[in-house]
Amino acid sequence: MTAQPLLPKNAPFTPEDIDALNSVVARTTPQQRAWLAGFFAGFEAAQAGAQPQLAVAAKPRQALTVLYASESGNAEALAMRTKKLAQKHGLDARVVDFADADMSVLSKAKNLMVFASTWGEGDPPSRAVDFYTALMGDGAPRIEGVRFAVLALGDTAYAQFCATGKAIDLRLEALGGKRAFDRVDLDLDYAKQAAEWTQKALTELAPAEAAGTATVVHVDFKGGGQFADDDEPQFTPENPLTGEIATLVNLNGSGSTRETWHVEIAAEAPGFSYLPGDAIGIMPENDPGLALELAEAVGLGADGAVVQKLRERYDVTTLSRALVEAYAKLTQRTDLAHLADQKAFAKFAEDRQLIDLFERYPEKLTADQLFGLLRPLPGRLYSVASSPKAHPGEAHLLVGAVRWESYGKKRGGVASTYFADRRKVGDPARIYVKPNRHFRLPEDGNRPIIMIGAGTGVAPYRAFIEDRVEDGATGKSWLVFGERNFTNDFLYQLEWQEYLADGALSRIDVAFSRDQPEKIYVQQRLWEHRAELLKWVEDGAHIYVCGDEKGMARDVDVMLGRILAEAARGDDEAGRAKLKELSKAGRYQRDVY
Ligand SMILES: Cc1cc2nc3c(=O)[nH]c(=O)nc-3n(C[C@H](O)[C@H](O)[C@H](O)COP(=O)(O)OP(=O)(O)OC[C@H]3O[C@@H](n4cnc5c(N)ncnc54)[C@H](O)[C@@H]3O)c2cc1C
Ligand SMILES: Cc1cc2nc3c(=O)[nH]c(=O)nc-3n(C[C@H](O)[C@H](O)[C@H](O)COP(=O)(O)O)c2cc1C
Numbered sequence: 001m002t003a004q005p006l007l008p009k010n011a012p013f014t015p016e017d018i019d020a021l022n023s024v025v026a027r028t029t030p031q032q033r034a035w036l037a038g039f040f041a042g043f044e045a046a047q048a049g050a051q052p053q054l055a056v057a058a059k060p061r062q063a064l065t066v067l068y069a070s071e072s073g074n075a076e077a078l079a080m081r082t083k084k085l086a087q088k089h090g091l092d093a094r095v096v097d098f099a100d101a102d103m104s105v106l107s108k109a110k111n112l113m114v115f116a117s118t119w120g121e122g123d124p125p126s127r128a129v130d131f132y133t134a135l136m137g138d139g140a141p142r143i144e145g146v147r148f149a150v151l152a153l154g155d156t157a158y159a160q161f162c163a164t165g166k167a168i169d170l171r172l173e174a175l176g177g178k179r180a181f182d183r184v185d186l187d188l189d190y191a192k193q194a195a196e197w198t199q200k201a202l203t204e205l206a207p208a209e210a211a212g213t214a215t216v217v218h219v220d221f222k223g224g225g226q227f228a229d230d231d232e233p234q235f236t237p238e239n240p241l242t243g244e245i246a247t248l249v250n251l252n253g254s255g256s257t258r259e260t261w262h263v264e265i266a267a268e269a270p271g272f273s274y275l276p277g278d279a280i281g282i283m284p285e286n287d288p289g290l291a292l293e294l295a296e297a298v299g300l301g302a303d304g305a306v307v308q309k310l311r312e313r314y315d316v317t318t319l320s321r322a323l324v325e326a327y328a329k330l331t332q333r334t335d336l337a338h339l340a341d342q343k344a345f346a347k348f349a350e351d352r353q354l355i356d357l358f359e360r361y362p363e364k365l366t367a368d369q370l371f372g373l374l375r376p377l378p379g380r381l382y383s384v385a386s387s388p389k390a391h392p393g394e395a396h397l398l399v400g401a402v403r404w405e406s407y408g409k410k411r412g413g414v415a416s417t418y419f420a421d422r423r424k425v426g427d428p429a430r431i432y433v434k435p436n437r438h439f440r441l442p443e444d445g446n447r448p449i450i451m452i453g454a455g456t457g458v459a460p461y462r463a464f465i466e467d468r469v470e471d472g473a474t475g476k477s478w479l480v481f482g483e484r485n486f487t488n489d490f491l492y493q494l495e496w497q498e499y500l501a502d503g504a505l506s507r508i509d510v511a512f513s514r515d516q517p518e519k520i521y522v523q524q525r526l527w528e529h530r531a532e533l534l535k536w537v538e539d540g541a542h543i544y545v546c547g548d549e550k551g552m553a554r555d556v557d558v559m560l561g562r563i564l565a566e567a568a569r570g571d572d573e574a575g576r577a578k579l580k581e582l583s584k585a586g587r588y589q590r591d592v593y
Pocket of ligand 2: 069070071072073074075076116117118119120121122123125153154155156158159160161162163188549592593
């Protein structure tokens with residue numbers, strides 16, 4: 001890429017210095033330039049013997065409660081960032097997870113910001129369910145005098161887009177709160193809009209004297225010139241790291257109905273680090289054949305630049321209601337009006353993708369019109385399957401290929417077939433780290449761990465065991481693994497057997513659903529071995545569940561409740577309460593999708 005000069009020729013430097021500065025500055029991101037601006041402002045102040053200037057006058061300060069409901073950490077990260085920004089707006093913020101909150105947090109709040117994501121099919125994140133239910137229930141307190149603003153996160157691919165944030169926003173109003181700033185509902189490419197909304201909402205909520213004051217990046221000189229946002233991930237969907245695929249192998253046997261790829265990505269870069277339990281985000285590219293088909297469907301097939309952009313940058317598969325509405329408006333097609341009805345849309349969209357809309361309701365579009373309809377291609381997350389202690393400079397993933405057929409077309413998941421069909425060893429892969437502090441090994445390596453997962457859900461457990469081996473941890477470990485078939489689908493079988501032989505893994509139970517006439521799943525194995533499981537729990541075990549939510553994690557959750565209920569002499573409520581207690585203590589953690 002050729003660097004664009006930024007400093008003008010008449011800048012107060014020699015021509016050589018201007019060239020040198022331009023060559024560096026032209027490669028910087030807006031965030032890095034903001035940092036430089038803050039750095040030099042603070043540096044001058046420090047040279048003059050003054051304190052680095054903070055953005056906002058210190059008075060009068062007010063309290064802000066920042067509540068978040070989050071499953072995979074997006075809303076949580078926004079809440080944390082808001083706390084830092086609030087300081088600069090004259091607000092003293094405290095951040096509270098829905099998981100740790102009770103109703104008093106609402107009645108005590110003066111200014112309230114809520115960041116909430118939606119999961120399942122329009123549900124609150126699992127850790128947020130209790131507080132959310134109480135908030136919606138009759139016992140929720142009146143909150144007259146509380147000023148609030150809600151940011152909702154979601155994915156327009158889901159029918160119940162941002163349902164949780166929407167419901168919270170309406171509920172806070174119904175309870176007497178005053179909406180200080182309008183809610184925003186954000187799709188997967190939320191970063192920029194979330195930052196803008198947060199700035200504006202904080203300005204509305206800030207004490208009058210502090211509102212409207214310009215914000216500069218705070219520079220901590222005492223910390224050796226460290227950027228205050230050091231804990232922010234360096235690599236993001238917007239700024240991924242380009243790694244290289246070092247290994248790409250299908251772990252299933254040739255007779256399998258599954259296709260599960262073990263992917264090793266070499267990613268050596270300062271600032272690239274992760275922990276077992278985190279996910280790695282991958283920025284994929286679309287199937288070039290589909291990109292071409294889509295361009296052809298709207299009369300742009302001959303334009304190579306359009307096809308390339310479709311392949312690299314845009315979501316060309318998701319058929320969302322918002323997109324259909326925008327297409328109907330743009331094309332003025334009255335025969336799309338019936339899809340405004342939620343049920344009719346759901347029936348149409350089931351098993352269909354964008355290409356089906358364009359082929360069934362064909363119209364010629366300009367490139368701008370086409371791109372205006374599409375959202376950016378979102379990244380996909382994969383639970384990291386390696387410990388960085390065992391594989392420095394590498395991240396391993398376990399990717400299940402998603403394939404199906406509908407309406408006479410062969411279809412494939414974008415990211416999973418990107419690995420399975422369109423990448424080879426030596427190819428680049430753009431990645432970022434998605435930390436997950438709610439799926440962590442116990443700090444105490446002596447603690448027993450029970451790892452329950454089916455299919456690709458086994459990925460983080462490979463990372464866990466590798467990490468414990470590197471640490472020389474002595475705690476017992478028990479893997480309960482499920483898949484379809486022993487011969488073809490026992491993912492990482494040799495590694496588990498070696499770990500079992502050398503004691504790194506204390507116990508393994510497997511459930512291969514299709515190896516006998518009746519289906520057997522991991523939850524049945526838990527029930528069969530419940531006495532042992534309860535003993536491990538008594539001994540302080542941490543329980544982990546990873547993998548498919550609908551196909552496995554939900555049933556495992558019910559089964560764990562049942563097992564704990566039996567221990568409480570059949571009292572279901574006591575069983576659920578014990579599971580919640582374990583969850584609150586960080587001893588029941590889920591990474592489900
Ligand atoms: C925190 C987290 C961790 C994850 N870890 C892993 C992991 O370790 N391994 C792993 O493999 N995945 C993991 N996933 C899932 C992963 O992120 C992707 O969602 C998955 O790989 C599919 O992505 P894709 O781009 O291939 O498919 P997409 O292009 O996203 O397509 C998937 C969509 O296709 C449609 N679809 C799929 N099958 C059918 C069908 N039979 N009929 C009709 N429509 C269908 C559905 O609408 C589905 O949502 C994780 C997800 C999260 C959130
Ligand atoms: C399994 C799954 C189910 C989801 N269900 C919904 C949904 O019903 N509605 C929605 O708007 N978004 C849905 N999403 C998208 C999430 O809300 C979105 O990824 C959000 O940014 C996650 O934020 P969090 O990390 O704070 O939980 C779903 C995501 C996943 C992985």
